Amino acid sequence: MHLKIISCEVFQQELSNCLSKTTNEVEIEFISKGIHDLRQHEMKKRIVKSIRKNDDKGFDAILLGYGLCNTWVYGLKAEITPLVIPRSHDCIGILMGSHTKYENYFHNNPGTYFQSVGWMENSSNSNSIKKRSLKKLYGLDMTDKELITQFGKENLPYLKARLDQTRNYKKITFIDTQVEMSKKLSKAAQEKAESNGWAFEELEGNTRLLQRLVDGVWNKNEFLIIKPGEKVKQTYKEDLIESVKATP
Amino acid sequence: MDYLEKLHDAVLNGDPATAISITEKALAENIDPHVLINDYMVRAMDEVGRRFEKFEYFIPQLLMSAKAMKGAMALIKPLLVGDSVQDISVCAITGTVKGDVHDIGKNLLGALLEGGGFRVVDLGTNVSPEQFIEAVQKHEAKLVCMSALLTTTMPGMKTTIDVFKEAEIRDQVIMLVGGAPVTHHFAEEIGADGYRDNASAGVVLAKELLGIRK
Numbered sequence: 449m450h451l452k453i454i455s456c457e458v459f460q461q462e463l464s465n466c467l468s469k470t471t472n473e474v475e476i477e478f479i480s481k482g483i484h485d486l487r488q489h490e491m492k493k494r495i496v497k498s499i500r501k502n503d504d505k506g507f508d509a510i511l512l513g514y515g516l517c518n519t520w521v522y523g524l525k526a527e528i529t530p531l532v533i534p535r536s537h538d539c540i541g542i543l544m545g546s547h548t549k550y551e552n553y554f555h556n557n558p559g560t561y562f563q564s565v566g567w568m569e570n571s572s573n574s575n576s577i578k579k580r581s582l583k584k585l586y587g588l589d590m591t592d593k594e595l596i597t598q599f600g601k602e603n604l605p606y607l608k609a610r611l612d613q614t615r616n617y618k619k620i621t622f623i624d625t626q627v628e629m630s631k632k633l634s635k636a637a638q639e640k641a642e643s644n645g646w647a648f649e650e651l652e653g654n655t656r657l658l659q660r661l662v663d664g665v666w667n668k669n670e671f672l673i674i675k676p677g678e679k680v681k682q683t684y685k686e687d688l689i690e691s692v693k694a695t696p
Numbered sequence: 697m698d699y700l701e702k703l704h705d706a707v708l709n710g711d712p713a714t715a716i717s718i719t720e721k722a723l724a725e726n727i728d729p730h731v732l733i734n735d736y737m738v739r740a741m742d743e744v745g746r747r748f749e750k751f752e753y754f755i756p757q758l759l760m761s762a763k764a765m766k767g768a769m770a771l772i773k774p775l776l777v778g779d780s781v782q783d784i785s786v787c788a789i790t791g792t793v794k795g796d797v798h799d800i801g802k803n804l805l806g807a808l809l810e811g812g813g814f815r816v817v818d819l820g821t822n823v824s825p826e827q828f829i830e831a832v833q834k835h836e837a838k839l840v841c842m843s844a845l846l847t848t849t850m851p852g853m854k855t856t857i858d859v860f861k862e863a864e865i866r867d868q869v870i871m872l873v874g875g876a877p878v879t880h881h882f883a884e885e886i887g888a889d890g891y892r893d894n895a896s897a898g899v900v901l902a903k904e905l906l907g908i909r910k
């Protein structure tokens with residue numbers, strides 16, 4: 449098969465490994481992880497732009513290396529080429545290799561911050577994204593100095609206590625997909641957890657979902673195929689999403 | 697009483713010191729506390745909510761307005777003990793559902809609910825259905841506001857509503873849902889009383905459903 453994959457750069461190394469093992473001919477394009485920090489419609493617009501650019505190039509399918517992230521995927525339409533997407537809430541489930549495994553782990557470990565090599569290597573954003581980010585729009589990116597200038601020193605502790613983003617965390621879980629830098633970054637994640645007084649766990653990752661995606665083994669309960677003329681709809685059930693006829 | 701407009705402005709501009717000093721002065725002059733709340737502060741917080749909704753106000757600005765109102769309310773509250781006016785003491789429970797620790801949006805909703813005259817009991821994050829029920833019973837709440845920011849935790853809203861049904865207290869409360877991934881459709885599907893995509897519209901809806909005058 450001749451396939452195109454458009455993926456979040458968070459899977460860069462894992463996907464490269466999968467591609468070296470597949471017999472399919474796969475053209476790959478990564479999009480910056482930072483688009484997750486934009487507003488939902490802007491994130492969607494960016495991914496759809498890449499899809500449309502490749503829609504009439506004769507690929508057998510366009511694969512999407514994304515989860516429901518930001519609910520960007522709701523309403524996504526396939527026009528000329530079929531689209532394939534793993535059923536997962538976000539990249540964490542994909543890196544664990546199973547959506548069900550993620551859900552179980554997630555609910556048994558509330559207050560967990562998940563990390564992986566791809567997460568940690570792509571955690572800083574370009575200026576163009578920073579400028580348009582949700583954080584900027586909401587003023588969540590203001591520095592102490594800016595807060596003091598605008599609201600006065602006496603109000604800093606009050607504001608910081610409410611703006612602190614990590615106050616509800618209890619644990620960092622590092623998903624080890626055995627790629628380059630795994631050992632080093634796992635250690636860094638552990639150190640970060642310790643310095644914050646949080647628990648730490650290293651969890652074995654699994655690239656089977658990514659491998660199946662590029663291999664074209666798209667079993668229904670793990671992948672959604674969106675045929676031309678269809679669009680994605682949320683289901684609120686175990687399967688997360690379904691494809692329905694798109695009204696023109 | 698012209699200076700009272702300054703109370704409105706102090707809340708709107710997030711100036712706690714001025715809000716407190718004007719309130720002190722007004723109370724010393726025996727001005728009705730309800731006038732201070734409804735005609736000046738709630739009106740200001742309504743405007744804060746509208747500006748925030750249109751991205752004209754940052755979150756820190758909204759937080760400062762909330763602080764200004766809270767400071768003034770701390771002086772007023774003792775005077776309201778035993779008060780018969782219902783609409784300023786309706787209790788609202790807020791919380792982020794189980795598994796979810798996102799609370800910035802939920803806290804803003806709490807601030808605007810307080811700004812709108814509700815008595816808010818916040819259960820924090822990672823709140824189980826049982827905790828919601830317990831709080832409703834303990835505080836005789838009329839409103840439950842659930843927040844979820846993850847598609848993983850949204851089903852917790854349904855579970856909570858179902859547990860309320862099983863406990864046969866679903867009819868006693870208005871249950872609203874919100875948070876970035878939530879939609880109208882989802883709210884309907886799970887049997888919530890309503891959904892809004894922003895906190896200030898949420899407060900308007902809550903008042904509407906509870907029949908509280910604006």
Ligand code: B12
Binds near residue numbers: 614842897
């Ligand atoms: C800030 C943030 C965090 C912070 C949270 C800090 C805090 N104390 O709240 C931190 C860093 C801790 C975090 C962690 C995680 N996050 Co996060 N986070 C965000 C982010 C960037 C912004 C959320 C926010 O605060 N918005 C600002 C507020 C003001 O908006 P809001 O919450 O929507 O609230 C408004 C309205 O919705 C409404 N509202 C809210 N609640 C209610 C309730 C009612 C009743 C009503 C009427 C209205 C209402 O009022 C508010 C004001 O108008 C979003 C991106 C996004 N698009 O939302 C991701 C996002 C929600 N996170 C995401 C993810 C994946 C995670 C993690 C799993 C990441 C990880 N690696 O571990 C963890 C999960 C932690 C957990 N178990 O909860 C994903 C979710 C994907 C999905 N499938 O659902 C998002 C969408 C990012 C993305 N694009 O992928 N996150």
